[in-house]
Amino acid sequence: MALYSRVSGSVGMITLQNPPVNALSAAVRQGIVDMMHRALSEPEVKSVVICGQNGKFCGGADIREFGAKMTGPPLVPMVHLIEAASKPVVAAIEGIALGGGLELALSCHYRIAHSKATLGFPEVALGLLPGAGGTQRLPRLIGVPAALDLITTGRHVTAAEARQLGIVDEVTDLNAVDAAVKFAQSVTGKSLDARRISTYPCPRPPDLDAIFERAMQQVRRSARGAIAPGTCVQAVHAAVTLPYAKGMERERELFSLLFTSGQARALQYYFFAQRAVSRWSTANGARWDTSKPRPVRKAAVIGLGTMGRGITVSLAQAGFSVVAVETQEQQLSEAKQAVSGMLERGAKRRGVPLAHDKIKYSCSVQAVADVDLVIEAVFEDMALKKTVFQQLSAICKPGVLLCTNTSGLDIDELASQTQSPELVVGMHFFAPAHVMQLLEVVYGPRSSPEVVATAMQMGKKMGKVSVAVGNCRGFVGNRMLKPYLEQAFFLLEEGATPEQVDQVLEEFGFAMGVFKVSDLSGLDVGWKVRKSDGLVSPASTGTSARIRGGSRYSPLGDLLCERGRFGQKTGRGWYQYDKPGGRVAKPDPWLHGFLEEYRAQHGLVARHIDHQEVLERCLYALINEGFQILQDGIAAGPEDIDVIYVLGYGWPRHRGGPMFYAGQVGLDKVVERLEHYQQIHPDVPGLQPCSLLRKLAASGNPAIHKWREVIQKPRSQL
Numbered sequence: 001m002a003l004y005s006r007v008s009g010s011v012g013m014i015t016l017q018n019p020p021v022n023a024l025s026a027a028v029r030q031g032i033v034d035m036m037h038r039a040l041s042e043p044e045v046k047s048v049v050i051c052g053q054n055g056k057f058c059g060g061a062d063i064r065e066f067g068a069k070m071t072g073p074p075l076v077p078m079v080h081l082i083e084a085a086s087k088p089v090v091a092a093i094e095g096i097a098l099g100g101g102l103e104l105a106l107s108c109h110y111r112i113a114h115s116k117a118t119l120g121f122p123e124v125a126l127g128l129l130p131g132a133g134g135t136q137r138l139p140r141l142i143g144v145p146a147a148l149d150l151i152t153t154g155r156h157v158t159a160a161e162a163r164q165l166g167i168v169d170e171v172t173d174l175n176a177v178d179a180a181v182k183f184a185q186s187v188t189g190k191s192l193d194a195r196r197i198s199t200y201p202c203p204r205p206p207d208l209d210a211i212f213e214r215a216m217q218q219v220r221r222s223a224r225g226a227i228a229p230g231t232c233v234q235a236v237h238a239a240v241t242l243p244y245a246k247g248m249e250r251e252r253e254l255f256s257l258l259f260t261s262g263q264a265r266a267l268q269y270y271f272f273a274q275r276a277v278s279r280w281s282t283a284n285g286a287r288w289d290t291s292k293p294r295p296v297r298k299a300a301v302i303g304l305g306t307m308g309r310g311i312t313v314s315l316a317q318a319g320f321s322v323v324a325v326e327t328q329e330q331q332l333s334e335a336k337q338a339v340s341g342m343l344e345r346g347a348k349r350r351g352v353p354l355a356h357d358k359i360k361y362s363c364s365v366q367a368v369a370d371v372d373l374v375i376e377a378v379f380e381d382m383a384l385k386k387t388v389f390q391q392l393s394a395i396c397k398p399g400v401l402l403c404t405n406t407s408g409l410d411i412d413e414l415a416s417q418t419q420s421p422e423l424v425v426g427m428h429f430f431a432p433a434h435v436m437q438l439l440e441v442v443y444g445p446r447s448s449p450e451v452v453a454t455a456m457q458m459g460k461k462m463g464k465v466s467v468a469v470g471n472c473r474g475f476v477g478n479r480m481l482k483p484y485l486e487q488a489f490f491l492l493e494e495g496a497t498p499e500q501v502d503q504v505l506e507e508f509g510f511a512m513g514v515f516k517v518s519d520l521s522g523l524d525v526g527w528k529v530r531k532s533d534g535l536v537s538p539a540s541t542g543t544s545a546r547i548r549g550g551s552r553y554s555p556l557g558d559l560l561c562e563r564g565r566f567g568q569k570t571g572r573g574w575y576q577y578d579k580p581g582g583r584v585a586k587p588d589p590w591l592h593g594f595l596e597e598y599r600a601q602h603g604l605v606a607r608h609i610d611h612q613e614v615l616e617r618c619l620y621a622l623i624n625e626g627f628q629i630l631q632d633g634i635a636a637g638p639e640d641i642d643v644i645y646v647l648g649y650g651w652p653r654h655r656g657g658p659m660f661y662a663g664q665v666g667l668d669k670v671v672e673r674l675e676h677y678q679q680i681h682p683d684v685p686g687l688q689p690c691s692l693l694r695k696l697a698a699s700g701n702p703a704i705h706k707w708r709e710v711i712q713k714p715r716s717q718l
């Protein structure tokens with residue numbers, strides 16, 4: 001709703017009230033319309049201030065209303081009512097003015113912002129465009145290039161930048177509402193003719209066509225198939241080429257197109273999914289709202305390889321004191337240099353103070369004796385990690401949280417090396433750890449709720465999105481990756497090339513295809529794991545070379561590693577690179593020849609594999625594992641899996657995540673296609689639809705938010 005009051009005798013004040021962000025729900029819109037009429041009809045009122053309760057102007061349209069039937073006054077007539085008002089209307093912007101909130105502010109005649117406020121049009125991230133005149137008013141106010149930048153990227157600007165761009169009239173360090181009231185009094189009676197943005201002519205730079213061409217190219221490059229950014233460009237184009245009223249019609253047309261799209265639904269689902277994962281629960285009943293995090297002031301990182309360095313930087317930048325331990329002198333000095341460089345670049349990019357003094361380096365594990373939390377990031381080797389955990393358990397003060405950055409080893413086995421297994425959790429960072437936003441917090445059967453809560457909160461403090469997951473081989477992300485990779489290898493055996501598979505996945509929207517990712521992370525990583533699992537056997541031919549434990553196995557990755565082809569680092573992998581460490585993947589004729597030879601040796605006949613088969617086999621195998629993970633209680637809900645895949649594995653956000661995507665495809669269709677492929681490949685268990693997937697499909701493809709009702713009480717292995 002919106003509250004009306006009279007201040008200083010002549011100023012009508014409309015306060016938006018809809019916690020937590022004063023979103024423009026039907027009730028708020030109704031309140032604004034009613035209170036505007038009231039302010040305009042009261043003769044004592046000479047000017048109006050619009051502000052938001054609790055220091056937040058407005059977070060935009062109420063996204064929760066998008067899925068339901070719209071009620072209440074629409075936004076467009078509401079902003080027209082404000083702009084057409086005969087009394088000056090001043091927006092007092094505190095906290096946030098985003099999306100519809102900024103459109104509301106742009107319909108006011110003046111805008112006063114607090115210096116800490118942020119403003120922006122983030123609609124593009126929800127698969128939309130600013131549909132209440134934003135695409136028509138902003139270019140009129142600040143020009144086409146700046147408007148295109150803000151609307152197509154959705155980036156938030158500070159009050160200072162907004163002032164520089166001309167979006168706000170004044171910035172204050174004092175109380176913005178008081179300042180707006182004073183301002184409103186000062187403009188009482190002044191003509192409003194020059195204050196209605198919709199009446200401004202839209203500036204037409206001479207190189208207009210080139211500007212729009214560049215904007216389109218830019219969004220095509222970065223959108224990875226998302227339709228909203230390009231549609232935003234079209235809407236801004238209308239502002240320059242059409243009169244305001246026609247431009248508004250075009251904005252509405254384009255908005256409707258996006259509003260009803262699957263991409264908008266996926267992005268809006270993802271928006272709430274990312275927030276839902278902070279309300280975590282575990283298979284043994286611990287919950288976010290009943291578990292109190294422990295205070296952590298000082299943390300330690302053990303092992304300063306690539307991951308340890310990134311984790312050290314993340315901790316220091318988040319304000320923790322860090323003891324960074326590396327027992328190899330040479331490694332330690334290299335790490336110091338690398339960490340310093342990362343901190344300097346980070347400080348420059350984010351304009352934050354350098355955090356060098358937060359870090360103390362040591363080559364002795366004894367240095368961690370007084371820390372509150374340790375993150376072990378040594379080499380991915382169980383025996384080594386066990387030794388480290390035994391040492392830590394002996395050295396650390398009582399009650400210290402012992403965390404491991406393993407990407408898939410058994411947390412419980414590590415916990416059993418310590419005197420207090422309840423204090424052990426996984427904190428699985430993604431490389432580069434100081435950049436990637438995802439953190440899998442892995443709890444074991446004995447991890448205490450407070451310890452899970454602490455790791456989740458630590459992640460948040462480091463600016464990460466933390467997702468709590470149960471303990472199993474590969475946890476959620478890497479466990480689902482296995483069947484996906486497996487299918488990609490099988491497709492090569494059957495006749496595909498790495499570039500064909502990658503192209504299909506990149507067209508789907510993945511940042512990188514599976515083989516390019518494999519080259520980037522290093523083929524030797526998986527090879528070591530397969531070797532320790534006893535899967536890598538001496539080269540042989542015939543069917544038995546491609547069977548392990550009764551199931552189909554592709555030794556292709558092993559064979560490449562045997563030839564020293566580890567990917568980018570060696571300049572050769574699934575692709576070739578101009579030099580070791582090179583980044584540009586080029587198809588490799590050697591690899592094509594090798595695949596032909598391999599097929600011949602194993603009696604395989606290459607066949608044509610189409611786009612649909614590549615996509616379905618890779619994605620549905622991955623999705624099927626996701627359902628198995630839900631069934632096992634390793635992830636509490638589909639949102640957890642989707643957030644992990646979008647933030648950690650390059651799944652296109654505009655497709656919501658693998659579980660959401662499965663729902664959009666239709667669960668019955670996913671089951672049907674998996675069964676189809678399983679009939680052809682009966683030796684691939686990962687293509688057998690799991691029982692939860694079958695159950696959900698049989699119960700009529702329920703909406704994703706209803707899946708939890710069907711997922712029985714978690715039947716975790718924990």
Ligand SMILES: CCCCCCCC/C=C\C/C=C/C(=O)SCCNC(=O)CCNC(=O)[C@H](O)C(C)(C)COP(=O)(O)OP(=O)(O)OC[C@H]1O[C@@H](n2cnc3c(N)ncnc32)[C@H](O)[C@@H]1OP(=O)(O)O
Nearest residue numbers: 023059060061062063064075098099100122131132256275
């Ligand atoms: C043809 C059909 C015609 C239909 C007619 C429709 C006409 C529409 C016309 C115009 C289009 C306008 C569109 C919009 O305005 S879309 C919304 C644009 N705004 C945003 O995208 C802002 C989204 N919010 C945020 O970025 C952040 O929440 C934040 C910066 C505002 C605050 O961040 P933080 O402090 O970190 O808090 P949380 O993110 O955790 O959020 C707290 C809580 O609030 C919920 N929430 C936030 N914003 C909204 C919102 N706009 N609507 C509803 N709910 C919102 C958020 O979900 C959190 O709650 P929780 O999920 O329960 O945890």
